[in-house]
Amino acid sequence: MPALSSTMTEGKIVEWLKKPGDKVGRGESVLVVESDKADMDVESFQDGFLAAVLMPSGSTAPVGETIGLIVETQEEIAAVQASASVAKAKESVSLDSSRSSQAPKESSPSQAKQIGLQKEAIEKSSSAPKTLTSQPTRVVVNDGRIVASPRAKKLASQLGVDLATVRGTGPHGRIQAEDVRNANGEPTSVPWVAESNAPASIGPVSLSAITNKSENKKSSEPLPGKCFGTPGDTVSFNTLQEAVNRNMEASLSVPCFRVGYTIETDNLDVFYKQVKPNGVTMTALLAKAVGITLARHPQVNAACSQKGMAFPSQINVAVAVAMEEGGLITPVLQNADSTDLFELSRQWSDLVKRSRSKQLQPHEYSSGTFTLSNLGMFGVDRFDAILPPGTGAILAVAASQPKVVAGKDGSISVKRQMQVNLTADHRVIYGADGAAFLKDLAYLIEKKPESLAS
Amino acid sequence: MDEQLHGLPPKPLEIGNLDTPYSSEYISSAFIFEPEDLVPFHTAWNWQKSWQKKLFENIEEPQAVWILQHPSCYTLGKGGSNSNVLFDSRNNPLFIDHVDRGGEVTHHLPGQLVVYFVLDLHRYKTDLHWYLRELEQVVIDLLQELGLCGKRVEGLTGVWCGSHKVCSIGVGCRRWITQHGLSLNIDCDLKGFSEIVPCGLHGHKIGRLCNWLPGIRVSDVQPIMKRLVLERFRLRLKK
Incomplete structure (x- = not known):
């Protein structure tokens, strides 16, 4: 179930636009998800076949839940359908699509890619000006003790993110909600800057904050600086x-x-x-x-x-x-x-x-x-x-x-x-x-x- | 000579630590359409769908907003339940089923201001709840300018005046490009709402602005709505 909002905890599957066995093209809508009074068409980010629907139309699923499986070839459909029930039972907390390639495969022998958090998929398929920073590898960066804000913990459980793999950017490496979102492949809310010689303006993220105070639009609050590591760490150069x-x-x-x-x-x-x-x-x-x-x-x-x-x-x-x-x-x-x-x-x-x-x-x-x-x-x-x-x-x-x-x-x-x-x-x-x-x-x-x- | 010198190794060069934005010129550009006549629901729906398609094909297309009124009709979102429709909807030409927006059944009619948005949320924030709250805020700001106190109800979408819901919201989104939007009851007839359970909310009364502001007309509200929409979404009108 894709996260369509930072405050979304669950979504209702309004309608599957594809049936199991149907061919799915990259960028093609696979299902419609409703959260609150908004519908979103969820698209596939790769060519393949819808192998299994794990949550039927009309049902409600928590964010991060596996709701269906997409496979690359027609031959894999049967194998996945056979193991789909197993997969569903095993993966109570789903991984997002960016990590699916590293997900444990024992549950489905074929290369079933989950329609997990497909927010990223949507981002990718729409050739948006924003580019996603996808982390090719995900390593454990915390040694045992995990310090995280309550909001980060909640978000991590909602998004199915393992806090042990999240690099904290707060004081003393504390994991903030933002870090969880980043780890989950959501784009960082970095400012885009108005192209001018005018003072920096904060981007779309704080739009409401800016427009709420129309009298001081110009004096937007400075953002915290960017950091590539945690205090005490040494991080290799890219x-x-x-x-x-x-x-x-x-x-x-x-x-x-x-x-x-x-x-x-x-x-x-x-x-x-x-x-x-x-x-x-x-x-x-x-x-x-x-x-x-x-x-x-x-x-x-x-x-x-x-x-x-x-x-x-x-x-x-x-x-x-x-x-x-x-x-x-x-x-x-x-x-x-x-x-x-x-x-x-x-x-x-x-x-x-x-x-x-x-x-x-x-x-x-x-x-x-x-x-x-x-x-x-x-x-x-x-x-x-x-x-x-x-x-x-x-x-x-x-x-x-x-x-x-x-x-x-x-x-x-x-x-x-x-x-x-x-x-x-x-x-x-x-x-x-x-x-x-x-x-x-x-x-x-x-x-x-x-x-x-x- | 400059082959040797300026055909530098295919390694990026340096400079200060700066963040240059992508071109922001197109981001705020938009059209606002204000048809004078009543627009049938299907017509407005098709306008939005084709505009959405334009934005799919070219991310730098201007966005679009329509401010209009519909002739009387009932519409039901894809996920909506027929049980909230209290009349026989079969073969009823006023009833439009399976509209690709969120939400339950709603009623449109003259005297109700409808605002449709085809916005690319990549240019703002890819967050549907944020977007719904922004739509509500437009209406709350508008009511405030009229001297009314609009409020949200926790857990629900829309804007209320006292115990009466005056604004309904329903949004459809594909690749973060929106369609549909909000409707605000100004001086419309409220009888038609008794034919449905509006937005599937039992026990919520529907209100209209003229109950608090006798004599107010759509033409009084429309310019304020236009201005507030432009401000909230920082839209710059295309000529």
Whole structure:
């Protein structure tokens, strides 16, 4: 029985749309479940055959209960049907679908996959922008003593999650409800961040909290930070994190320097508002501005090689994207100087979507000639970035914030300003090069942002 | 030259620890339809089904909301029980069975404002109970603006004024894309509700806003409903 809500404890099977023996296609509705006043079509996440219905239409089952079995081939149907009653008796607490492959198989000799918690299945089959972090292996992470919040315990029993396999992220490794949900394969309620230089906004999860207090929509409560381990633990790096580490360490041999600039963004913000309805994102705007400016300052697009200063034939702006499960990736906007702003926005949206589902081709994340790192959406006022190997410079972009500014004539006004910070390889790019590049970039953003659309 | 230099090893590069979102441009875009005439139930149902289909095919399609009134009819959810229908439903053209939403039998008629939502809950929260509570909150906020105190009843779905239920909710969902929604009785005739056990709730009286606010019309409530729906689901209207 899939969990269709965090507060759902049981569900009513309204109707089986398939009969035992029926072929079931991936994404095809198998049954309808009702919880409260809402019906949900539950879909299969793989091709196969409905072998057995363990809970009939009209019955009510607790979340996590096995309600039916799907097999891969027609031949397995009979075997499963024969053992279905055994399976039902044995598996009083069901495992979710993501774990079914590791589930004890003695109950059904064939490869019966349970229609267990199919929330995940639904998530998978709908090509949602969200990607699930599926843990390939599930290991016991608690040694004997399990400390969990009451809510986590309750949830674990509802979802059929073994607390011994759950990594706690609370104080002293205490298991929180959120950890149970994560362990159960539900997506983490991480914020998605509005793509802008505005202060960070919390995503859909706290929608109600935000809309309830419409008067202070902007000041959303900060979220707790992400952590990959438990206090006292040492957790090995994942592949992506290792790759990032290698690149970081490589940068230690590069003689880097930093140069910063404060850019007024009032005009850019006005322009952004105008083009935003056409699907233009702040990332695309910044990449385009950087691309155009790099075209006028090819030295800043260059990199150091053994043979000398290498000038790439293209201006490819890479933009850093953090990956949910750790590490980050830098999808590349090719020819950012000459590609139309709207096309850049479309490309960016596509790249980010595919990077989250790990479908990027190597050239789509490794061909950057200049990198952009934007933490503006978090309200960060300044930071500096580490230079990716093989490139000459990276620009760290902070938030745009209103500031009281004194004019040359002594007048005082409020302007929006953002700080940018260039990290560059001094062997190729000198302070004067960086400064000239930043001045030109500031001029473009401050004085003629509308030229970004041309 | 740049092959050698910039054809970097197929390993991701670095940068700061940042979380760049996927494009959020499409997330809030939506259409709101407000047909002036009464819309037969089947027509509105088909509109929703085809819009839902559009969203299945392209996750970036705008969402849609309909605010309308139906001619008199009775509808029964798939999981609903015929025993709550107190008239002979066979061959009754006003009776529509097996509607793909949750909930028991309900009654629609002029004077009742119906709001249908085709929303992708991936853009909000994939939680059906959360969604039901949000729908209730729209109505509670609306009643508050009208000076009435709407409330929930623990364990049930809908909105009550005092001891009278004024708003019914029923939702159908596939791949987290919703259809159906809520109905709010404004100045409709309540006689028809005696033909059924509304929502299968015995002993619950059905109310309408004009009992507390004499003279109130659907046209008074509709603009408020529209505004509150837009606000709650952060919808940005497509032109």
